[in-house]
Amino acid sequence: MTRTFIVRARLGALALIAYAAFTLAVSGATAALTAKYTFVEPSERNVVYGMDHGAALLLDVYRPATSNGYALIFIMGTGFTASGEYNDVPLKELNRHLVDAGIFPPLFGGKSHAFSPALDVGFTVFTINHRLAPAHTWKTMLRDCQRAVQWIRAHAQDYRINPAAIGGLGHSSGATMTTFLAVADDVADFKAVDPVNRQSSRIQAAVTFSGLHDLLAYREERPALAGMLSTLTGRTIMFETPDHPIFATYREASTINHITKDDAPMLIYHGDVDELVDVRQAHALDRALTSAGVPHGLIILPGADHGQLKQPMQPTPVDYAASWLLTQLKKISSH
Numbered sequence: 001m002t003r004t005f006i007v008r009a010r011l012g013a014l015a016l017i018a019y020a021a022f023t024l025a026v027s028g029a030t031a032a033l034t035a036k037y038t039f040v041e042p043s044e045r046n047v048v049y050g051m052d053h054g055a056a057l058l059l060d061v062y063r064p065a066t067s068n069g070y071a072l073i074f075i076m077g078t079g080f081t082a083s084g085e086y087n088d089v090p091l092k093e094l095n096r097h098l099v100d101a102g103i104f105p106p107l108f109g110g111k112s113h114a115f116s117p118a119l120d121v122g123f124t125v126f127t128i129n130h131r132l133a134p135a136h137t138w139k140t141m142l143r144d145c146q147r148a149v150q151w152i153r154a155h156a157q158d159y160r161i162n163p164a165a166i167g168g169l170g171h172s173s174g175a176t177m178t179t180f181l182a183v184a185d186d187v188a189d190f191k192a193v194d195p196v197n198r199q200s201s202r203i204q205a206a207v208t209f210s211g212l213h214d215l216l217a218y219r220e221e222r223p224a225l226a227g228m229l230s231t232l233t234g235r236t237i238m239f240e241t242p243d244h245p246i247f248a249t250y251r252e253a254s255t256i257n258h259i260t261k262d263d264a265p266m267l268i269y270h271g272d273v274d275e276l277v278d279v280r281q282a283h284a285l286d287r288a289l290t291s292a293g294v295p296h297g298l299i300i301l302p303g304a305d306h307g308q309l310k311q312p313m314q315p316t317p318v319d320y321a322a323s324w325l326l327t328q329l330k331k332i333s334s335h
Helices: 031-036 091-100 116-120 138-154 173-183 215-221 227-233 245-252 280-292 317-334
Strands: 044-052 055-062 071-075 124-128 166-171 205-209 266-271 296-301
Touching: 044 138, 055 091, 055 138, 071 138, 071 173, 091 124, 116 317, 124 138, 138 166, 138 173, 166 173, 166 317, 173 205, 205 317, 215 227, 215 245, 215 280, 227 245, 266 280, 266 317, 280 296, 296 317
Parallel strands: 071 124, 071 166, 166 205, 205 266, 266 296
Antiparallel strands: 044 055, 055 124
Protein backbone atom coordinates (compact mmCIF):
# COMPACT_ATOMS: atom_id res chain seq x y z
CA MET A 1 0.00 0.00 0.00
CA THR A 2 1.22 3.47 -0.81
CA ARG A 3 1.94 5.60 2.24
CA THR A 4 2.16 9.25 1.33
CA PHE A 5 2.28 12.07 3.83
CA ILE A 6 3.02 15.77 3.70
CA VAL A 7 4.42 17.51 6.76
CA ARG A 8 4.20 21.29 6.72
CA ALA A 9 6.51 22.45 9.48
CA ARG A 10 5.90 25.88 11.03
CA LEU A 11 8.92 27.86 9.91
CA GLY A 12 9.52 31.55 9.41
CA ALA A 13 10.55 33.34 6.21
CA LEU A 14 14.01 32.55 4.89
CA ALA A 15 16.44 34.52 2.77
CA LEU A 16 17.47 32.55 -0.29
CA ILE A 17 20.97 31.17 -0.41
CA ALA A 18 23.07 31.78 -3.50
CA TYR A 19 24.10 28.24 -4.27
CA ALA A 20 24.81 26.73 -7.66
CA ALA A 21 27.23 23.90 -8.35
CA PHE A 22 30.81 25.08 -8.65
CA THR A 23 29.64 28.65 -9.33
CA LEU A 24 29.37 29.56 -5.68
CA ALA A 25 29.80 33.24 -4.92
CA VAL A 26 31.02 34.02 -1.43
CA SER A 27 30.60 37.62 -0.26
CA GLY A 28 31.91 38.46 3.18
CA ALA A 29 31.70 34.82 4.25
CA THR A 30 34.57 33.28 6.19
CA ALA A 31 35.58 29.90 7.44
CA ALA A 32 34.25 30.89 10.87
CA LEU A 33 31.28 28.62 10.27
CA THR A 34 33.57 25.64 10.74
CA ALA A 35 34.14 26.43 14.41
CA LYS A 36 30.45 25.88 15.12
CA TYR A 37 30.44 22.32 13.81
CA THR A 38 32.35 19.12 14.37
CA PHE A 39 33.24 16.93 11.42
CA VAL A 40 34.45 13.38 11.89
CA GLU A 41 37.23 12.15 9.64
CA PRO A 42 36.83 9.13 7.36
CA SER A 43 37.96 5.77 8.68
CA GLU A 44 39.29 4.99 5.20
CA ARG A 45 40.10 7.53 2.47
CA ASN A 46 40.28 7.19 -1.28
CA VAL A 47 39.21 3.57 -1.56
CA VAL A 48 39.06 2.51 -5.23
CA TYR A 49 35.64 1.16 -6.17
CA GLY A 50 36.19 1.13 -9.92
CA MET A 51 38.45 2.26 -12.73
CA ASP A 52 37.94 4.28 -15.90
CA HIS A 53 40.79 4.07 -18.41
CA GLY A 54 43.42 4.40 -15.69
CA ALA A 55 41.56 6.93 -13.55
CA ALA A 56 40.31 5.69 -10.18
CA LEU A 57 36.76 6.10 -8.90
CA LEU A 58 37.08 6.76 -5.18
CA LEU A 59 35.02 6.58 -2.02
CA ASP A 60 35.58 7.31 1.66
CA VAL A 61 34.35 5.06 4.45
CA TYR A 62 33.02 6.26 7.80
CA ARG A 63 32.75 3.50 10.38
CA PRO A 64 30.40 4.06 13.33
CA ALA A 65 31.37 3.61 16.96
CA THR A 66 28.88 0.73 17.14
CA SER A 67 27.61 -0.76 13.90
CA ASN A 68 23.93 -1.45 13.31
CA GLY A 69 24.86 -3.80 10.48
CA TYR A 70 23.64 -1.57 7.64
CA ALA A 71 25.37 0.47 4.95
CA LEU A 72 24.47 3.92 3.66
CA ILE A 73 25.72 5.43 0.41
CA PHE A 74 25.80 9.22 0.46
CA ILE A 75 25.89 11.23 -2.78
CA MET A 76 26.45 14.97 -2.54
CA GLY A 77 24.95 17.38 -5.05
CA THR A 78 26.90 19.53 -7.47
CA GLY A 79 24.45 20.45 -10.20
CA PHE A 80 25.68 17.35 -12.07
CA THR A 81 28.76 19.36 -13.12
CA ALA A 82 32.37 20.08 -12.29
CA SER A 83 34.72 22.74 -13.60
CA GLY A 84 37.16 20.13 -14.87
CA GLU A 85 40.22 21.57 -13.13
CA TYR A 86 42.90 19.47 -11.48
CA ASN A 87 42.12 21.12 -8.15
CA ASP A 88 38.37 20.48 -8.19
CA VAL A 89 37.00 19.62 -4.75
CA PRO A 90 36.24 15.88 -4.73
CA LEU A 91 32.51 15.26 -4.67
CA LYS A 92 32.86 12.97 -1.66
CA GLU A 93 34.32 15.90 0.30
CA LEU A 94 32.13 18.71 -1.04
CA ASN A 95 29.58 18.60 1.79
CA ARG A 96 32.26 19.55 4.32
CA HIS A 97 34.10 21.90 1.97
CA LEU A 98 31.07 24.17 1.58
CA VAL A 99 30.91 24.58 5.35
CA ASP A 100 34.66 25.00 5.78
CA ALA A 101 34.65 27.70 3.09
CA GLY A 102 31.91 29.61 4.92
CA ILE A 103 29.46 29.25 2.04
CA PHE A 104 26.58 27.93 4.12
CA PRO A 105 25.93 25.83 7.25
CA PRO A 106 25.35 22.08 7.16
CA LEU A 107 22.30 20.92 5.23
CA PHE A 108 18.78 21.11 6.64
CA GLY A 109 19.49 21.80 10.29
CA GLY A 110 22.39 19.41 10.66
CA LYS A 111 25.48 20.02 12.76
CA SER A 112 28.03 18.24 10.61
CA HIS A 113 27.95 16.04 7.52
CA ALA A 114 24.43 15.45 6.20
CA PHE A 115 24.99 11.77 6.95
CA SER A 116 26.28 12.28 10.52
CA PRO A 117 22.97 11.32 12.20
CA ALA A 118 23.06 8.06 10.23
CA LEU A 119 26.61 7.45 11.42
CA ASP A 120 25.49 8.18 14.99
CA VAL A 121 22.80 5.46 14.83
CA GLY A 122 25.27 2.89 13.56
CA PHE A 123 25.33 3.07 9.76
CA THR A 124 28.59 2.41 7.97
CA VAL A 125 28.65 5.33 5.53
CA PHE A 126 30.23 5.39 2.09
CA THR A 127 30.63 8.79 0.42
CA ILE A 128 31.52 8.65 -3.27
CA ASN A 129 32.97 10.51 -6.19
CA HIS A 130 31.33 9.92 -9.54
CA ARG A 131 32.06 11.31 -12.96
CA LEU A 132 30.36 14.59 -13.84
CA ALA A 133 29.24 16.81 -16.70
CA PRO A 134 30.14 18.34 -19.04
CA ALA A 135 32.62 15.54 -19.69
CA HIS A 136 30.03 12.86 -18.89
CA THR A 137 26.26 12.50 -19.12
CA TRP A 138 23.75 11.09 -16.65
CA LYS A 139 24.14 7.49 -17.79
CA THR A 140 27.81 7.48 -16.84
CA MET A 141 27.04 9.20 -13.54
CA LEU A 142 24.41 6.62 -12.72
CA ARG A 143 26.62 3.71 -13.72
CA ASP A 144 29.34 4.98 -11.37
CA CYS A 145 26.83 5.19 -8.52
CA GLN A 146 25.57 1.70 -9.32
CA ARG A 147 29.13 0.41 -9.37
CA ALA A 148 29.68 1.92 -5.93
CA VAL A 149 26.64 0.05 -4.59
CA GLN A 150 27.90 -3.15 -6.17
CA TRP A 151 31.32 -2.60 -4.57
CA ILE A 152 29.77 -2.01 -1.15
CA ARG A 153 27.70 -5.15 -1.52
CA ALA A 154 30.70 -7.20 -2.65
CA HIS A 155 32.61 -6.07 0.46
CA ALA A 156 29.75 -6.53 2.91
CA GLN A 157 31.65 -9.12 4.93
CA ASP A 158 34.65 -6.80 5.29
CA TYR A 159 32.44 -4.10 6.79
CA ARG A 160 30.05 -6.44 8.60
CA ILE A 161 26.98 -5.05 6.89
CA ASN A 162 23.88 -6.69 5.48
CA PRO A 163 24.30 -6.89 1.68
CA ALA A 164 20.55 -7.29 1.22
CA ALA A 165 19.66 -3.98 2.88
CA ILE A 166 21.58 -0.89 1.72
CA GLY A 167 20.24 2.63 2.11
CA GLY A 168 20.87 5.78 0.08
CA LEU A 169 20.92 9.49 0.95
CA GLY A 170 21.48 12.32 -1.50
CA HIS A 171 21.11 16.07 -1.94
CA SER A 172 20.27 18.00 -5.13
CA SER A 173 21.87 16.21 -8.10
CA GLY A 174 22.96 13.58 -5.57
CA ALA A 175 19.28 13.13 -4.68
CA THR A 176 18.55 12.46 -8.34
CA MET A 177 21.27 9.80 -8.45
CA THR A 178 20.03 8.30 -5.18
CA THR A 179 16.52 8.10 -6.60
CA PHE A 180 17.87 6.38 -9.69
CA LEU A 181 19.57 3.79 -7.46
CA ALA A 182 16.15 3.00 -6.03
CA VAL A 183 14.19 2.89 -9.29
CA ALA A 184 16.56 2.06 -12.17
CA ASP A 185 16.83 -1.48 -13.49
CA ASP A 186 19.42 -3.69 -11.83
CA VAL A 187 22.65 -3.90 -13.85
CA ALA A 188 23.99 -7.04 -12.15
CA ASP A 189 25.72 -9.27 -14.68
CA PHE A 190 25.94 -12.77 -13.25
CA LYS A 191 28.36 -13.84 -16.00
CA ALA A 192 30.75 -10.92 -15.48
CA VAL A 193 34.45 -11.65 -15.09
CA ASP A 194 34.63 -8.94 -12.42
CA PRO A 195 32.88 -10.37 -9.34
CA VAL A 196 31.80 -6.89 -8.24
CA ASN A 197 29.69 -6.53 -11.38
CA ARG A 198 27.80 -9.69 -10.45
CA GLN A 199 26.28 -7.86 -7.48
CA SER A 200 22.92 -6.07 -7.45
CA SER A 201 23.12 -2.32 -8.09
CA ARG A 202 19.85 -1.42 -6.36
CA ILE A 203 19.37 0.07 -2.91
CA GLN A 204 16.55 -0.89 -0.55
CA ALA A 205 15.57 2.52 0.88
CA ALA A 206 16.25 6.08 -0.25
CA VAL A 207 16.07 9.59 1.18
CA THR A 208 16.20 12.48 -1.27
CA PHE A 209 16.71 16.15 -0.49
CA SER A 210 15.86 18.75 -3.17
CA GLY A 211 16.16 16.39 -6.12
CA LEU A 212 15.39 16.94 -9.81
CA HIS A 213 13.09 14.30 -11.31
CA ASP A 214 11.33 15.61 -14.42
CA LEU A 215 13.71 17.31 -16.84
CA LEU A 216 11.10 18.56 -19.29
CA ALA A 217 9.11 20.17 -16.49
CA TYR A 218 12.30 21.69 -15.07
CA ARG A 219 12.92 23.48 -18.39
CA GLU A 220 9.64 25.32 -17.85
CA GLU A 221 10.08 25.88 -14.10
CA ARG A 222 13.66 27.17 -14.18
CA PRO A 223 14.44 28.30 -17.76
CA ALA A 224 17.49 30.28 -16.64
CA LEU A 225 19.09 27.05 -15.35
CA ALA A 226 17.98 24.79 -18.19
CA GLY A 227 21.48 24.82 -19.69
CA MET A 228 22.46 22.35 -16.99
CA LEU A 229 20.14 19.83 -18.63
CA SER A 230 22.10 20.05 -21.88
CA THR A 231 25.27 18.96 -20.10
CA LEU A 232 23.38 16.29 -18.18
CA THR A 233 21.84 14.70 -21.28
CA GLY A 234 24.37 15.67 -23.93
CA ARG A 235 21.53 17.16 -25.98
CA THR A 236 20.15 20.69 -26.23
CA ILE A 237 16.50 21.32 -27.00
CA MET A 238 16.26 24.30 -29.34
CA PHE A 239 13.34 24.60 -31.75
CA GLU A 240 12.36 20.95 -32.06
CA THR A 241 8.72 19.95 -31.99
CA PRO A 242 7.53 17.73 -29.12
CA ASP A 243 7.61 14.62 -31.31
CA HIS A 244 11.36 14.97 -31.90
CA PRO A 245 13.51 12.14 -30.41
CA ILE A 246 15.40 14.63 -28.23
CA PHE A 247 12.36 14.82 -25.95
CA ALA A 248 12.59 11.08 -25.41
CA THR A 249 16.20 11.61 -24.31
CA TYR A 250 15.03 14.04 -21.62
CA ARG A 251 12.27 11.70 -20.50
CA GLU A 252 14.72 8.81 -20.20
CA ALA A 253 16.96 10.97 -18.00
CA SER A 254 14.03 11.69 -15.63
CA THR A 255 13.66 9.44 -12.60
CA ILE A 256 9.86 9.58 -12.71
CA ASN A 257 9.89 7.54 -15.92
CA HIS A 258 11.71 4.57 -14.38
CA ILE A 259 9.39 3.86 -11.46
CA THR A 260 7.73 0.46 -11.01
CA LYS A 261 5.79 -1.07 -8.15
CA ASP A 262 8.75 -3.11 -6.89
CA ASP A 263 10.95 -0.07 -6.20
CA ALA A 264 12.46 0.74 -2.83
CA PRO A 265 10.55 2.85 -0.29
CA MET A 266 11.48 6.51 -0.42
CA LEU A 267 11.38 9.63 1.75
CA ILE A 268 11.27 12.90 -0.20
CA TYR A 269 12.27 16.25 1.31
CA HIS A 270 11.91 19.59 -0.44
CA GLY A 271 11.76 23.24 0.60
CA ASP A 272 8.85 25.19 -0.84
CA VAL A 273 10.98 28.25 -1.66
CA ASP A 274 13.79 26.31 -3.35
CA GLU A 275 15.17 28.77 -5.90
CA LEU A 276 17.23 26.18 -7.78
CA VAL A 277 14.94 23.15 -7.99
CA ASP A 278 11.24 23.97 -7.82
CA VAL A 279 9.19 22.12 -5.20
CA ARG A 280 7.01 20.88 -8.05
CA GLN A 281 9.78 18.38 -8.76
CA ALA A 282 9.07 16.70 -5.42
CA HIS A 283 5.37 16.62 -6.16
CA ALA A 284 6.07 15.03 -9.56
CA LEU A 285 8.05 12.26 -7.89
CA ASP A 286 5.31 11.85 -5.30
CA ARG A 287 2.68 11.42 -8.00
CA ALA A 288 4.76 8.88 -9.90
CA LEU A 289 5.45 6.81 -6.80
CA THR A 290 1.79 6.97 -5.78
CA SER A 291 0.67 5.85 -9.23
CA ALA A 292 3.03 2.87 -9.11
CA GLY A 293 2.08 1.94 -5.55
CA VAL A 294 5.56 2.46 -4.07
CA PRO A 295 5.60 3.18 -0.30
CA HIS A 296 6.97 6.66 0.30
CA GLY A 297 6.71 9.87 2.26
CA LEU A 298 6.73 13.47 1.08
CA ILE A 299 7.84 16.17 3.50
CA ILE A 300 7.47 19.74 2.28
CA LEU A 301 9.35 22.29 4.37
CA PRO A 302 7.75 25.75 4.23
CA GLY A 303 10.29 28.54 4.14
CA ALA A 304 13.18 26.21 3.35
CA ASP A 305 15.26 26.73 0.25
CA HIS A 306 17.65 24.37 -1.54
CA GLY A 307 19.37 23.28 1.64
CA GLN A 308 18.64 25.46 4.63
CA LEU A 309 16.06 25.96 7.36
CA LYS A 310 15.56 29.33 9.05
CA GLN A 311 14.59 27.97 12.45
CA PRO A 312 15.59 24.78 14.27
CA MET A 313 13.35 21.73 13.93
CA GLN A 314 13.17 18.74 16.22
CA PRO A 315 13.87 16.27 14.93
CA THR A 316 15.85 17.90 12.16
CA PRO A 317 15.26 16.56 8.64
CA VAL A 318 18.64 14.82 8.65
CA ASP A 319 17.95 13.27 12.06
CA TYR A 320 14.58 11.96 10.97
CA ALA A 321 16.06 10.68 7.71
CA ALA A 322 18.51 8.52 9.65
CA SER A 323 15.83 6.97 11.85
CA TRP A 324 13.53 6.45 8.86
CA LEU A 325 16.25 4.64 6.91
CA LEU A 326 17.04 2.40 9.85
CA THR A 327 13.38 1.50 10.27
CA GLN A 328 12.99 0.64 6.59
CA LEU A 329 16.09 -1.53 6.41
CA LYS A 330 15.15 -3.38 9.59
CA LYS A 331 11.80 -4.23 7.97
CA ILE A 332 13.60 -5.67 4.96
CA SER A 333 15.96 -7.68 7.14
CA SER A 334 13.09 -9.19 9.10
CA HIS A 335 11.46 -10.66 5.98
